[in-house]
Amino acid sequence: MPAGKISKIGIIGTGFIGNGLLKTLHLFPDMEISAVLTRRNLNDFPEQSYYTNSLQELIDKSELVVECNGDPVYATGLVSKILEAGIPVVTMDAELHITAGSYLSQKGIFTEAEGDQPGTLAALQRDLVTMGFVPLVYGNLKGFLNFYPTPEEMHYWAEVQGISLEQVTGFTDGTKVQIEQVLVANGLGAVIAQKGMYGYLSEDVEEGSKRLAERAKEIGKPISDFLLNDPKAKKKFPAGVFITAEYADNQARALKYLKLGEGPFYTLIRNYHLCHLEIPKTIHQVLNGNGVLLDNSQKPTASVCVIAKKELEPGTLLRRIDRNFLIRGEAIAIKEAPQHVPIGLMSNVRIKRHVKSGQMLTFDDVEIGDTPALEGWKYTLSLAN
16 A cells, blocks of 8 residues: 555444444544445434445445445345455455355455454464464354343343344354354364364363364364353453464474473464454555455355254244344354255244254245345355365
8 A cells, every 4th residue: 555545444334343443443544434334324323424325335435345234144235246346345244254255255355354253363373374383273262151041131231232132142142153163164274173163161271272172183174163161260261262283393392481381282362352443454454465364265164054042933033133032053064064044144034834942944944035145155055065
């Protein structure tokens, strides 16, 4: 990017990430907001000059667009048109990537950003590989898990944390970590070693990560997985990620001196991720011609299937805003269940036939509209077969 140039950045989305990014970009003299695309009434916003309901206006005004709407069914069509216009797209939306990202990536520059766990793992992997480490485990750290939170609990925590009901429920029941680690697996050439991942309960990151590394060595491939903080642990996990890796034996003594332990497995922790505050790093990377940080790849192997939390009767409507009270997501190898419905398509979907509690949903179980997101998923499925 030439010195002194001011780049025009568009945003899709007005939730926690979108609003946070808007405030963050004001701090950078080499960037300015061009437009913010929203589905909401424009009168809802005090700074109305930024906001628009027109995709074409966003395209016409922007040199790069950041997508953080969070709804793959809505976002796939928008991002497709932006990429076709020759504009790169940075996103903080792992669910969009694993639903239609492989399809979108062949249209232009489409990358996940640093700041959420997948982009943070990709940045850490880039650093470690350039030093000679060989990753075995790409790990997420989860503090708690409750498959069946109540609406009352989730409304309370959504208000306390300042995020949407959909987001807080997906965090709580584990759907978010399943989505994130599938993107990591596809984008970094790892595998989901078992349905739902191991997710070992652990009091200590070092101990748990080495158990995962042993599994990776048995499998013979790097794995994407997570650790769940044991409630009995004296210390809580940080809000970060880790990579457990190997290194050449002739550096074992040096690595011990450098406080990485005895080996043969070395766990390096990135103990924070700062969401929208880190997105500008990836914007600069793309504008400087340094390409993609992380995408779903053209060789995806994993997806997130849909598991019913309770019996679902024909005619039941699954809305995106509260779907996680009825279903949750679980990571899976695509070849194990090619007829599964990916979680990213579950937006205003109607149940066609009786579904038992604990059952994995297939396309025979649901009515799904013909959308760009469905087209994107079919493309992803063709790459995995």
